[in-house]
Each structure stands twice: as structure tokens, then as C-alpha cells.
Amino acid sequence: MRPPTPLLYDALRTRQQQGRKALAVLLDPDNLNENSLLHLLRLSQAHAVDYFFVGGSLVQSTHQAALIALIKEHSTVPVLLFPSHSLHLDGPADGVLLLSLISGRNPDFLIGQHVVAAPRLQASGLQLLPTGYMLVDSGRPTTASYMSGTLPLPHNKPGIAACTALAGEQLGLKLIYLDGGSGAQNPVSAAMIRAVREAVATPLIVGGGLNTGEKVYAALAAGADVVVVGNHIEAEPAFLAEVAGVVASFNAVTAAMA
Ligand SMILES: CC(C)=CCC/C(C)=C/CC/C(C)=C/CC/C(C)=C/COP(=O)(O)OP(=O)(O)O
Ligand SMILES: O=P(O)(O)OC[C@@H](O)CO
Numbered sequence: 001m002r003p004p005t006p007l008l009y010d011a012l013r014t015r016q017q018q019g020r021k022a023l024a025v026l027l028d029p030d031n032l033n034e035n036s037l038l039h040l041l042r043l044s045q046a047h048a049v050d051y052f053f054v055g056g057s058l059v060q061s062t063h064q065a066a067l068i069a070l071i072k073e074h075s076t077v078p079v080l081l082f083p084s085h086s087l088h089l090d091g092p093a094d095g096v097l098l099l100s101l102i103s104g105r106n107p108d109f110l111i112g113q114h115v116v117a118a119p120r121l122q123a124s125g126l127q128l129l130p131t132g133y134m135l136v137d138s139g140r141p142t143t144a145s146y147m148s149g150t151l152p153l154p155h156n157k158p159g160i161a162a163c164t165a166l167a168g169e170q171l172g173l174k175l176i177y178l179d180g181g182s183g184a185q186n187p188v189s190a191a192m193i194r195a196v197r198e199a200v201a202t203p204l205i206v207g208g209g210l211n212t213g214e215k216v217y218a219a220l221a222a223g224a225d226v227v228v229v230g231n232h233i234e235a236e237p238a239f240l241a242e243v244a245g246v247v248a249s250f251n252a253v254t255a256a257m258a
């Protein structure tokens with residue numbers, strides 16, 4: 001039998017306290033079939049992946065649960081749902097990023113979806129990771145911004161991002177996720193990541209438009225604890241090896257200095 005997943009949040013906090021960075025690969029059910037998923041799962045056995053995030057802004061396909069079951073059959077990497085809506089909670093995942101979209105002012109994404117999902121989440125057995133989700137302007141409209149009907153944070157205003165994250169932490173949110181949006185033209189700036197890192201003690205997830213090793217390195221160096229890569233691995237699965245290498249080399253330097 002598979003060993004139980006250690007409590008996801010505690011494991012993430014421990015990693016953060018030890019200065020160990022993590023890689024999350026975003027799997028969008030709309031852009032995957034069984035073969036492409038199996039290929040990614042093989043790659044993730046050769047190159048360390050710490051989390052699979054599963055979700056998409058729309059999710060038109062009906063096979064999310066089957067894809068997660070396939071991940072569970074072939075991999076021990078924890079699976080976290082990354083839902084854009086209370087409709088997208090199916091599948092045998094380990095936990096869920098319980099996103100509250102604190103960069104926006106749309107009550108449905110601040111609390112409405114959560115009210116609808118609450119009884120189902122309670123019964124699900126999923127580990128809940130309350131997350132302050134912040135969309136940041138990335139140079140062009142993103143699906144997440146459009147679908148949520150919210151304005152992203154201005155790209156060049158690290159102070160607004162820091163205060164937003166701080167308010168989220170003060171409200172009790174356990175993680176902060178700074179997202180340029182999937183396929184972002186420009187990733188979240190190092191200045192903004194640093195400002196948020198200094199403002200809060202929670203683990204910090206950064207994603208959106210991380211499509212080169214240099215961009216991934218810059219996000220880690222600025223203070224991201226977890227980097228998320230979706231689109232570029234979908235387009236070019238070999239990028240998984242490169243990004244895993246960047247995270248591993250970053251961790252090797254930290255370990256050598258300890
Ligand atoms: C309470 C529950 C169950 C859900 C929370 C619902 C909230 C607040 C969602 C935040 C807003 C939102 C639309 C997030 C989208 C997150 C996501 C899965 C992004 C993945 O990327 P895509 O936007 O699908 O990118 P592509 O367009 O490249 O596919
Ligand atoms: O698809 P990409 O651009 O890598 O973004 C990943 C994730 O942060 C999007 O919500």
C-alpha cells in the first residue's frame with residue numbers, strides 16, 4: 001500500500017525553513033491525454049518534481065478525475081488541485097489550493113465559490129491549503145484574469161503586492177501565490193517577489209510565464225519557495241528536466257552553505 005502523504009502544509013513549511021525550494025508542474029486537463037501524461041510522469045521519475053498542480057481556468061474536458069487516478073497509479077508525487085471554480089474538485093488528489101483571489105475585488109472569487117464548495121470539501125478528505133491568490137499584470141490579458149472578471153495587480157507596484165499579501169496573511173491565509181497567469185508574457189518581477197517575501201512569512205508560490213531556466217532561477221533567487229511551470233512543459237516536455245535541474249542546483253548550493 002502507498003505510504004500516507006505527510007501533511008502537505010507541514011512538509012512545505014519544513015522545506016521553507018530549511019531553505020529548500022520546490023518545483024510544481026501544472027497539468028491542465030484540457031491540454032493532456034493519457035499518452036502525454038504518461039510521458040510527463042516518466043520524465044518526473046528521472047527529474048525531481050515536488051508537486052503536481054492540476055487545474056485550468058475553464059476545464060472543458062471531463063477526464064480530470066481519470067487523469068489524477070493515472071498520476072496516482074504511476075507516481076508518488078503529491079497532487080494538489082488548483083481549481084478555478086467550485087465545479088472542478090473531482091479526482092483522487094491529496095489536497096487543494098483553496099484559492100481566495102485577493103488581488104481582485106470580485107466577491108465570488110473571494111468567498112462565494114468557497115461557500116458553494118465548503119460541504120463538498122469537508123466531505124472530501126482533501127487536505128485544504130488556504131491560499132492568497134494574486135494575479136499580476138503580465139503584459140496581456142490572461143485567461144485567469146478574464147475568467148475571474150478581475151483586474152490583475154499592476155506589474156510595477158511591488159508595494160501594493162506586499163500589502164495585499166500581508167493582508168492575506170493577517171486574515172489567516174497559509175500560502176501566498178503570485179501568478180502572472182498561465183502563458184504570461186512577462187513573469188512576476190524579482191522586485192515584486194522580493195517585496196512580498198519580505199512582507200510575509202508564509203511559503204510563497206510563484207508562477208506564470210516561467211519559460212526559461214534564467215527566469216526560474218530569478219524567481220527562486222528573489223524568494224519564491226515553489227515555482228510553478230505549466231505551458232512551457234506542455235509545449236516542450238524536455239523543459240521539465242531543465243527546470244528541475246535549476247531547482248536542484250539552487251538547493252545544492254543552499255545545502256553546501258548550511
Ligand atoms: C473555492 C474553490 C473550490 C475554488 C476557488 C476559485 C478561485 C478563487 C479561483 C481563482 C481564479 C482563477 C480563475 C484561477 C485560475 C487558476 C488556474 C487553474 C490557472 C491555470 O491556468 P489557465 O488560466 O488555465 O491557463 P491556460 O489558459 O494557459 O490554460
Ligand atoms: O503555464 P505557466 O505560464 O507556466 O503558468 C503556470 C501557473 O502559474 C499558471 O497559473
Ligand SMILES: [Mg+2]
Nearest residue numbers: 028056057182
Ligand atoms: Mg489552462
